[in-house]
Amino acid sequence: MNTILEVNKVVKQYGDYVALNGVSLAVPKGSIYGLLGPNGAGKTSLIRIINQITLPDSGQIILDGEKLQPKHVQYIGYLPEERGLYNTMKVGEQCLYLAQMKGLTKAEAKKQLEYWFERLEIQGWWNKKIQELSKGMAQKIQFVVCVLHKPKLLIFDEPFSGFDPVNATIIKDEILALREEGATIIFSTHRMESVEELCDHIALIHKSNKLIEGKLSDVKRQFKTNSYEVGILSDNVEGLMYDITQKFTVAPANFKSLNNELKLEIQLGTALPNELLQVLTQRGQVTHFVEKIPTVNDIFIQAVSK
Amino acid sequence: MSIISLIIKREFIAKVRNKSFIVMTFLSPLLFVGLAAFVGYLSTMKADTKRIAIHDESGLFAQEFTAINQKNGEYKYLDLSLIDLKFLKDSITNESYEGLLYIPKVESSKDFENKIQFISNNSPSISFIENVQEVIADKLTKTNLVQAQLDTLAITKAKANVTISLSKASGEESVKGLNEIKIGIGGAFGYLIMMFIIIYGNMVMRSVIEEKTSRIVEIIISSVKPFQLMMGKIIGTALAGLLQFFIWALIGLSLMFAASLFFGVDVGPTAKLSPELVQAAQQEMTGTAQMYIKELWNLPIASILIGFVIYFIGGYFLYSSFYAAIGAAVDNQTDSQQFLLPIIMPLMLSVYVGFFTVINDPHGTIAVVFSMIPLTSPIVMLMRIPFGVPLWQIAISVTLLFGTFFSVVWFAAKIYRIGILMYGKKPTWAELYKWLKY
Numbered sequence: 001m002n003t004i005l006e007v008n009k010v011v012k013q014y015g016d017y018v019a020l021n022g023v024s025l026a027v028p029k030g031s032i033y034g035l036l037g038p039n040g041a042g043k044t045s046l047i048r049i050i051n052q053i054t055l056p057d058s059g060q061i062i063l064d065g066e067k068l069q070p071k072h073v074q075y076i077g078y079l080p081e082e083r084g085l086y087n088t089m090k091v092g093e094q095c096l097y098l099a100q101m102k103g104l105t106k107a108e109a110k111k112q113l114e115y116w117f118e119r120l121e122i123q124g125w126w127n128k129k130i131q132e133l134s135k136g137m138a139q140k141i142q143f144v145v146c147v148l149h150k151p152k153l154l155i156f157d158e159p160f161s162g163f164d165p166v167n168a169t170i171i172k173d174e175i176l177a178l179r180e181e182g183a184t185i186i187f188s189t190h191r192m193e194s195v196e197e198l199c200d201h202i203a204l205i206h207k208s209n210k211l212i213e214g215k216l217s218d219v220k221r222q223f224k225t226n227s228y229e230v231g232i233l234s235d236n237v238e239g240l241m242y243d244i245t246q247k248f249t250v251a252p253a254n255f256k257s258l259n260n261e262l263k264l265e266i267q268l269g270t271a272l273p274n275e276l277l278q279v280l281t282q283r284g285q286v287t288h289f290v291e292k293i294p295t296v297n298d299i300f301i302q303a304v305s306k
Numbered sequence: 307m308s309i310i311s312l313i314i315k316r317e318f319i320a321k322v323r324n325k326s327f328i329v330m331t332f333l334s335p336l337l338f339v340g341l342a343a344f345v346g347y348l349s350t351m352k353a354d355t356k357r358i359a360i361h362d363e364s365g366l367f368a369q370e371f372t373a374i375n376q377k378n379g380e381y382k383y384l385d386l387s388l389i390d391l392k393f394l395k396d397s398i399t400n401e402s403y404e405g406l407l408y409i410p411k412v413e414s415s416k417d418f419e420n421k422i423q424f425i426s427n428n429s430p431s432i433s434f435i436e437n438v439q440e441v442i443a444d445k446l447t448k449t450n451l452v453q454a455q456l457d458t459l460a461i462t463k464a465k466a467n468v469t470i471s472l473s474k475a476s477g478e479e480s481v482k483g484l485n486e487i488k489i490g491i492g493g494a495f496g497y498l499i500m501m502f503i504i505i506y507g508n509m510v511m512r513s514v515i516e517e518k519t520s521r522i523v524e525i526i527i528s529s530v531k532p533f534q535l536m537m538g539k540i541i542g543t544a545l546a547g548l549l550q551f552f553i554w555a556l557i558g559l560s561l562m563f564a565a566s567l568f569f570g571v572d573v574g575p576t577a578k579l580s581p582e583l584v585q586a587a588q589q590e591m592t593g594t595a596q597m598y599i600k601e602l603w604n605l606p607i608a609s610i611l612i613g614f615v616i617y618f619i620g621g622y623f624l625y626s627s628f629y630a631a632i633g634a635a636v637d638n639q640t641d642s643q644q645f646l647l648p649i650i651m652p653l654m655l656s657v658y659v660g661f662f663t664v665i666n667d668p669h670g671t672i673a674v675v676f677s678m679i680p681l682t683s684p685i686v687m688l689m690r691i692p693f694g695v696p697l698w699q700i701a702i703s704v705t706l707l708f709g710t711f712f713s714v715v716w717f718a719a720k721i722y723r724i725g726i727l728m729y730g731k732k733p734t735w736a737e738l739y740k741w742l743k744y
Binding site (some may be wrong): 015102 | 309313315316320324516517519520522523524525527528529530531724727740
């Protein structure tokens, strides 16, 4: 079984508004799966269906080979985007309560909590009330609550919002550690640089439909334009430009370098990189030769604006 | 531990630990007692004696009034028939007298019926005017009797006094005033249910709003069904409420006990009276008291208590599901007012129906109808039960109540399920209707 979560043609309507229009996804086991999409695309609707907060109008969800059912709540850890805790309840009691709801016994919950509190260095917070903590501190507690019952599938909706860089790094490392321990992570966000950094699979939802899904490298390959960024030191720029424009499409490029070289972005079309290199080496000294790989941000904007 | 009992436990503990709960629990009996004592103290304070001037030109009535003057009475009648009427009117304006009763001289006694005036700058109380009218009418009747040359003594003797003793077909005797006791008992229970619904229904609503505004609700309902959360909340709050009532009852009982001890010492001197006298007085007292106590025991106590429990549960659950649904639909408490009105109305209505209709005609059409309608039945039926209600009526009423309760819970759960995830705007009635269809 390589797929932990399978979403099959899920449709969800709110009155006349279609929030999900037959969306299908397959989340591979052990992956960090980025669920991308602009605001109002239907991400939260889908996440709520996976969490059994709402039911799909049609379609089905398969979790680890079984049709999604109430007992599965203990296999899923969910950190919603709109998050909060009981303001007047003590941190420790609150965590125990939420852990027990996920099916842990009180003793197990306590053991796990002690482990996590120590790990995140927040032992002193047990008897504090949430209203005495800062927003970032409360977020840490929520993260603990979300992972406490060792879920197989973790769903994070915008996990880094509200964290300062130090804490964001801590949480990021924890997410990676959880994946090492075998958990699968679904990760919904607008922050493309964190997708780039963490995700190995992505899916893009736009206007209630899935546009793209796959391994991040495959998606990038699919979106690459066979362009190369080139830096070259040449005495005869005119001759160089003449040679290149004969065969390829050229545009000025912008990248950081220490030399004062000519910077170009060259589209190869169907040609191979070696053909370009041949032309270049005849005319000067190549200082920079990199395939231009589309960023997730580029893919996102390109797909959404199509 | 099952999830719903987990929720009940949390709700209960959260309520009970709340500072305002603790303060309310222990302060309100004190407030209540303090208020009662204050009212009691006010009522023992003597009102100033009001002086009423009487200018009786006929000379017939002034004596009748001065004869009823009591030492510390509220009114003191002064016969000022010899003083000029205009002067007396002026002194009313100066507030030397509360009022002036002016009785003119008339040709025939028939004319008295509408010629007597009471002049005052303050409007007199109805009981005062009735009292004055009675005194004058009595005197006139007597005078008329004398004029008709009838023997007043013989007439007084001939007057018959009838007391109808009440009894049931089964032959048990009843005492008068029992209706008041019955409505008192039913009313107390009905009122208790109403107070409980309003106080703790509101608590349920606040608790739902709190979860919604703190945004924790999404985490919770990713673990439990909204229906479980709602029911757990309602039950947990009810348990906290019952605890509060229980504590109040305990405090009340111990205060009563303390009071009886305190007054027991206070009335010590009475015990120095001769034992025979005390015994006689006691016997007389216990005679009536025993009758009442016997009657109390004859009330359908079992039905009242069982009815109370059933209607309490049904009524509380019915209304608190409404409260929970409202809490889920709105974002903050100020927005809830619009939706609360339709809930408060039937509650108020049932108390009014209970106190105005049931007491007059416990088995009349209005009383019966309102004891069937689920929104009013918990209170109205409870007030009717002490008067004896046929079992089939109770059966219908309870069936209707619980049938409605289950469908309301179903509707409320739907609104609740959608509402808790809707932030930012106050829904309209039309939107709530739409949510039901999602």
